[in-house]
Amino acid sequence: MSISRPVNVVQRALKICGAVQAAFCARRMSSQHFTYHPTEPMKDAGATEKMNLFQAVGNAMALTLENKPNSCVFGEDVGFGGVFRCSVGLRDKFGPSRVFNTPLSEQGIAGFAIGLASAGTIAIAEIQFADYIFPAFDQIVNEAAKFRYRSGSMFDCGRLTIRTPVGAVGHGGLYHSQSPEAFFAHAPGLKVVFPRGPIQAKGLLLSCVEEPDPCLFFEPKILYRLAQEDVPVGHYTIPLSKAEVLREGKDITLIAWGTQVHVLLDTAALAAEKLGVSCEVIDLRTILPWDEETVFDSVKKTGRCVIAHEAPLSSGFGAELAASIQENCFLNLEAPITRVAGHDTPFPHIYESFYLPDRFRCLDAIEKVINF
Amino acid sequence: MFIHKKLFIDNASISLTMQAQYIAFRRLCLSLSRLSALGTRKVSVEKMVFPGHITNFTNKLELKKPEENQAIPIYRVLDKEGVPVSEDVEPQLEKDYVLKAFRTMVLLNTMDRIMYESQRQGRISFYMTNYGEEACHIGSASALDKGDLIYGQYREAGVLLWRGLTLEEMMDQCYSNVGDCNKGRQMPVHYGSRELNFSTISSPLATQVPIAVGSAYSFKLARNGQVVACYFGEGAASEGDTFSGLNFAATLDCPIIFICRNNGYAISTPVHEQYRGDGVVARASALGMVGIRVDGNDLFAMYNATKAARQLCVSENRPVLIEAMTYRVGHHSTSDDSSAYRSIDEVSYWDKKDNPILRLRNYLFRQGWLNEESEKQMRTDCRKQVMGVFAQSEAKKKPNPALMFLDVYQQMPTRLKQQMNATKEHLARHGSNYPLSAYEKFDVSAF
Numbered sequence: 001m002s003i004s005r006p007v008n009v010v011q012r013a014l015k016i017c018g019a020v021q022a023a024f025c026a027r028r029m030s031s032q033h034f035t036y037h038p039t040e041p042m043k044d045a046g047a048t049e050k051m052n053l054f055q056a057v058g059n060a061m062a063l064t065l066e067n068k069p070n071s072c073v074f075g076e077d078v079g080f081g082g083v084f085r086c087s088v089g090l091r092d093k094f095g096p097s098r099v100f101n102t103p104l105s106e107q108g109i110a111g112f113a114i115g116l117a118s119a120g121t122i123a124i125a126e127i128q129f130a131d132y133i134f135p136a137f138d139q140i141v142n143e144a145a146k147f148r149y150r151s152g153s154m155f156d157c158g159r160l161t162i163r164t165p166v167g168a169v170g171h172g173g174l175y176h177s178q179s180p181e182a183f184f185a186h187a188p189g190l191k192v193v194f195p196r197g198p199i200q201a202k203g204l205l206l207s208c209v210e211e212p213d214p215c216l217f218f219e220p221k222i223l224y225r226l227a228q229e230d231v232p233v234g235h236y237t238i239p240l241s242k243a244e245v246l247r248e249g250k251d252i253t254l255i256a257w258g259t260q261v262h263v264l265l266d267t268a269a270l271a272a273e274k275l276g277v278s279c280e281v282i283d284l285r286t287i288l289p290w291d292e293e294t295v296f297d298s299v300k301k302t303g304r305c306v307i308a309h310e311a312p313l314s315s316g317f318g319a320e321l322a323a324s325i326q327e328n329c330f331l332n333l334e335a336p337i338t339r340v341a342g343h344d345t346p347f348p349h350i351y352e353s354f355y356l357p358d359r360f361r362c363l364d365a366i367e368k369v370i371n372f
Numbered sequence: 373m374f375i376h377k378k379l380f381i382d383n384a385s386i387s388l389t390m391q392a393q394y395i396a397f398r399r400l401c402l403s404l405s406r407l408s409a410l411g412t413r414k415v416s417v418e419k420m421v422f423p424g425h426i427t428n429f430t431n432k433l434e435l436k437k438p439e440e441n442q443a444i445p446i447y448r449v450l451d452k453e454g455v456p457v458s459e460d461v462e463p464q465l466e467k468d469y470v471l472k473a474f475r476t477m478v479l480l481n482t483m484d485r486i487m488y489e490s491q492r493q494g495r496i497s498f499y500m501t502n503y504g505e506e507a508c509h510i511g512s513a514s515a516l517d518k519g520d521l522i523y524g525q526y527r528e529a530g531v532l533l534w535r536g537l538t539l540e541e542m543m544d545q546c547y548s549n550v551g552d553c554n555k556g557r558q559m560p561v562h563y564g565s566r567e568l569n570f571s572t573i574s575s576p577l578a579t580q581v582p583i584a585v586g587s588a589y590s591f592k593l594a595r596n597g598q599v600v601a602c603y604f605g606e607g608a609a610s611e612g613d614t615f616s617g618l619n620f621a622a623t624l625d626c627p628i629i630f631i632c633r634n635n636g637y638a639i640s641t642p643v644h645e646q647y648r649g650d651g652v653v654a655r656a657s658a659l660g661m662v663g664i665r666v667d668g669n670d671l672f673a674m675y676n677a678t679k680a681a682r683q684l685c686v687s688e689n690r691p692v693l694i695e696a697m698t699y700r701v702g703h704h705s706t707s708d709d710s711s712a713y714r715s716i717d718e719v720s721y722w723d724k725k726d727n728p729i730l731r732l733r734n735y736l737f738r739q740g741w742l743n744e745e746s747e748k749q750m751r752t753d754c755r756k757q758v759m760g761v762f763a764q765s766e767a768k769k770k771p772n773p774a775l776m777f778l779d780v781y782q783q784m785p786t787r788l789k790q791q792m793n794a795t796k797e798h799l800a801r802h803g804s805n806y807p808l809s810a811y812e813k814f815d816v817s818a819f
């Protein structure tokens with residue numbers, strides 16, 4: 001117990017947190033633009049427990065703190081449990097020297113985390129919203145990503161993981177909705193990871209923590225409470241740079257990551273029903289370095305491809321995928337590769353439902369690609 | 373006054389005492405404010421009610437002007453003639469140490485002259501000298517422990533020389549040859565050494581400040597008794613990263629010594645365009661940090677201050693900020709002609725009249741530890757040593773070009789392997805268009 005939180009302070013903090021959560025969850029049901037498709041339970045992974053995404057993330061951090069005495073979890077408001085509850089209970093269990101608040105400075109958090117990692121501590125840093133990662137852009141891109149390369153491997157910050165809530169939430173406006181993955185996909189040296197649900201979040205986060213390279217971990221915040229799965233309680237990892245084929249199909253390949261995977265699963269069902277089209281759905285999972293093999297194999301088989309992401313169209317990560325697929329699957333392509341994405345505008349508040357690449361926009365794209 | 377530290381500490385017993393004090397204090401505040409609520413009109417007695425602040429109220433309207441504060445004085449042991457400023461502060465350092473420090477300063481100065489010329493002749497692409505800041509480097513570096521981790525900016529070659537980086541390693545780095553610790557990837561003077569606990573230099577200014585703080589926190593958790601030292605210029609001190617780093621160090625109680633080299637200029641920008649406060653050290657107390665301003669041209673003052681700072685760091689897990697006042701005698705870099713923004717007279721004053729090497733030389737002469745002859749011998753030896761290594765470094769080949777692809781990640785991703793193989797194939801067909809003869813063989817077999 002530290003002097004910064006006598007009981008009344010804790011209560012006040014919980015109230016504030018409640019307000020923050022309410023702000024981000026209250027209108028969830030009305031604004032949700034997809035059905036959540038739970039991940040298949042894992043085989044041979046032992047006992048499981050119902051967890052939503054924030055609990056699965058918290059569980060991965062708790063396991064790390066438990067198993068690796070040289071690990072730390074920190075960021076803005078992380079100490080009392082985090083504004084999204086991801087670190088609830090961790091400070092009480094592992095002590096304020098390993099689970100703690102930092103001053104409110106993203107560049108400071110990222111730099112501090114790099115230094116911890118470089119000196120041998122496993123650092124799990126939180127940036128409160130991905131929208132606020134830009135002050136840390138320099139530390140992440142110029143320092144973390146290049147730490148190993150520029151020193152000829154004398155120094156590295158591979159023990160670093162930066163987690164951050166990402167993506168649309170129904171009413172987040174410009175600065176509580178962004179998906180900045182493409183900015184980081186242009187930075188050699190980083191690993192950029194994007195889970196679509198609790199089972200994945202835990203396995204991928206543990207991989208990030210154990211990876212010898214610095215990782216950015218984007219958590220779709222709309223799924224924090226909404227997504228519930230039977231998550232194995234023990235330790236397990238899911239490999240990075242491996243995409244997952246979630247639904248096999250023969251007519252067209254659909255590619256997405258994070259929440260958008262669920263939109264595409266909805267769309268695939270619609271396409272089967274309305275258009276009689278058989279869609280293969282791929283969850284990319286890791287943005288950098290991404291799994292070319294799985295993607296190319298699928299497109300070579302189907303001959304058609306739609307890529308969807310929440311981030312704006314121009315120079316979004318879909319552009320990288322489309323160019324690479326075109327170069328590697330040229331002879332198999334029956335139609336132009338099509339991208340369905342957020343518009344090239346900032347993320348708008350009341351216009352969110354017109355902005356997002358929802359199932360109807362995706363279905364429309366599939367129809368055009370099939371009829372090309 | 374404010375509660376300036378120990379909000380988060382791992383020592384439970386201290387934490388409990390602090391907590392008890394805090395609660396007692398809150399009670400006092402509450403009863404005081406109740407008193408005033410009951411109609412007692414003693415406004416000046418009423419105490420803090422705002423979280424985290426312990427202070428009085430005042431009914432005097434007073435805007436705080438910084439110029440009303442005394443400027444923080446500069447700690448000095450030797451005057452600029454090399455004479456101890458008072459008998460009480462007679463430097464107690466041994467002859468061997470002082471001679472070794474002097475020799476390292478001379479060696480650094482010699483290397484600077486030769487490498488600077490080498491760049492002028494187009495033999496290396498870039499260089500930055502350390503003229504005028506030699507004592508600041510050696511004085512601070514020699515007060516640290518070998519296991520302490522150091523982060524630098526780029527103008528701290530003396531720290532590395534003191535630690536034991538060889539001239540060969542330094543020149544190999546500047547020549548980006550096969551001996552370069554960075555495998556030819558970074559510009560000259562971006563030194564680093566795992567063995568000597570000196571984290572590799574990078575160009576973006578001040579990024580090392582919060583990074584160094586993270587490493588210091590890691591040391592604190594490991595309870596390894598080591599500290600981190602972090603150097604930066606007064607220009608870099610204006611970056612957001614410096615503020616963040618200092619503030620993190622203070623709030624997270626990190627064993628770190630910040631050493632700001634205030635040499636009057638950041639490229640062409642003089643300090644009065646860099647800041648309006650009392651330099652950099654004045655910021656320490658604003659952040660609840662221990663600070664001291666030191667004459668950076670005085671080896672002994674730098675040594676003593678760093679030694680004391682280290683002691684405090686280790687015993688109390690408190691960060692310390694040292695502002696070393698010095699002067700950048702050389703151009704900013706080989707890409708800069710400083711006569712465009714400052715007078716030759718100004719430079720020559722610091723070069724001839726208040727120069728750290730001359731100051732120590734005068735001290736050594738007074739002590740009878742050096743004379744004209746032994747100094748001449750020392751300078752000749754240094755020059756010989758530098759020239760010998762210089763010729764060897766220049767003759768070495770550049771590394772295997774395939775090393776361009778290594779170390780981006782610990783394991784090379786497939787796509788990168790393809791790019792490496794494509795480069796190999798391209799060179800097999802078009803190699804005559806490339807300077808391959810200066811490099812070792814393009815070899816991908818190792819990875």
Ligand SMILES: Cc1ncc(C[n+]2csc(CCOP(=O)(O)OP(=O)(O)O)c2C)c(N)n1
Pocket residue numbers: 527575576577604605606607608609633635637638639700704
């Ligand atoms: C983030 C960043 N901005 C600008 C530069 C270009 N730059 C290199 S050195 C320098 C001046 C630094 O001055 P100071 O910190 O006072 O150190 P000094 O060169 O005087 O030792 C500048 C602006 C840089 N390297 N990084």
